[in-house]
Amino acid sequence: MNEETKLTPFQFSCLVFIFIISSSTLLVPKLSATFAKQDAWIATILSLIIGVFIVKLYILICCKHPSKNLIEINEIVFGKFISTIISSILLLYTVIITAGLLRQLGDFLLVTLLSETPIEVIGFILILLITYIAFNGLNVLAMATEIIIPFVAVTLIMLFIFYIPNVEINNILPMFEASNGEVLKATLVTLCYPYLDLIIFMLLIPLIKKDEKTSNEFIYSTIIGGLVIIIFTFFCLTILRPGFTVNANYPVYVVTEKINIGNFIQRIEALVGILWVSSLIIKITICFLAVLTAFKSITKIKDISPFIYPSSVICFVLSLFLFPNIVYFNQETIIHLWPPLLIIIGFLYPSILLATIYIKDYLNKNKTSYTPKKAN
Numbered sequence: 001m002n003e004e005t006k007l008t009p010f011q012f013s014c015l016v017f018i019f020i021i022s023s024s025t026l027l028v029p030k031l032s033a034t035f036a037k038q039d040a041w042i043a044t045i046l047s048l049i050i051g052v053f054i055v056k057l058y059i060l061i062c063c064k065h066p067s068k069n070l071i072e073i074n075e076i077v078f079g080k081f082i083s084t085i086i087s088s089i090l091l092l093y094t095v096i097i098t099a100g101l102l103r104q105l106g107d108f109l110l111v112t113l114l115s116e117t118p119i120e121v122i123g124f125i126l127i128l129l130i131t132y133i134a135f136n137g138l139n140v141l142a143m144a145t146e147i148i149i150p151f152v153a154v155t156l157i158m159l160f161i162f163y164i165p166n167v168e169i170n171n172i173l174p175m176f177e178a179s180n181g182e183v184l185k186a187t188l189v190t191l192c193y194p195y196l197d198l199i200i201f202m203l204l205i206p207l208i209k210k211d212e213k214t215s216n217e218f219i220y221s222t223i224i225g226g227l228v229i230i231i232f233t234f235f236c237l238t239i240l241r242p243g244f245t246v247n248a249n250y251p252v253y254v255v256t257e258k259i260n261i262g263n264f265i266q267r268i269e270a271l272v273g274i275l276w277v278s279s280l281i282i283k284i285t286i287c288f289l290a291v292l293t294a295f296k297s298i299t300k301i302k303d304i305s306p307f308i309y310p311s312s313v314i315c316f317v318l319s320l321f322l323f324p325n326i327v328y329f330n331q332e333t334i335i336h337l338w339p340p341l342l343i344i345i346g347f348l349y350p351s352i353l354l355a356t357i358y359i360k361d362y363l364n365k366n367k368t369s370y371t372p373k374k375a376n
Helices: 009-064 069-079 080-112 119-136 138-166 182-194 195-203 214-240 242-248 251-257 269-299 304-322 326-371
Strands: none
Touching: 009 069, 009 080, 009 138, 009 182, 009 195, 009 214, 009 242, 009 269, 009 326, 069 080, 069 182, 069 195, 069 242, 069 269, 069 326, 080 119, 080 195, 080 269, 080 304, 080 326, 119 138, 119 269, 138 214, 138 251, 138 269, 182 195, 182 214, 182 326, 195 214, 195 269, 195 326, 214 251, 214 269, 242 251, 251 269
16 A cells, blocks of 8 residues: 555545545435424534534644544553554444445445446445555545546536526425424434544544645535535425435435436436446545554554455445445434444544643643752
């Protein structure tokens, strides 16, 4: 795995943007509408605001130890024994996330494009591709992302323009009907996908060039990605209605099927499929590289290349056995199982970590400033 060349701030921002919009644009409209119904767009706005503060939390931690990844920071702050436990949990978390995303992409291809192909075959082909990219390293993935990002931007703008003729504002009326509890639930679930997932990048932070632009790029790309999610959620609610948005497996894909401009521009959902497949492959590869980096930091192994194939096999097998079908994945995993895990890993744990860092810095500062008087 090539780790020689570090990413530029712009390459990093491209990866963050693709990471945010990939699976989240497929999940968030359905999830937020499940709880907040026609007020789901409110939940997406609130989750973006909170998500920016979450990103700032990650930045503060990284600024304290800019040359270390999250596993190495754990060892510095908590000591070897406690850090090994926490880091092992983080490793398990990254493996499960990678397997879940692999299954999500496989299900998306199965439902939309390859309905006659066994899920095992789809997953096997995908993991081979991801393994090949992993051998080349994060910098090659970042350069590829930098190349495709203009096409992604043009496709998104084109979609938003084509959606507008189908918008029915009455579908989200009356506004503010959902209770505070329902909006809060929708906000928490939306916060999990994708903002709390961004902790994955803290495992890869030593591979990124640090300067005054890096922190700003992280925040800006998060905001832009969040705005894309808000817009997609709004279009799903206004075009499909909240009820259909909840019942559809991939409401954004269904909305795209409804595009028909003058009986000439239509049936462009295949283009959207290519967009989401490519972006999801990038996100899964980022998570897979985080798995390898976490394993390398825990075991202190210098060359991780021999472990890439076994790690890919583990992720592939878990994607089939942990998530037996799309209904279980969408109803149990996404709504009930992952949110508590993501809140603990993505918010509570880094909050405790940052608080511990500040406490230790404060104690060390007082210790060094205290100089006992010499006896006469």
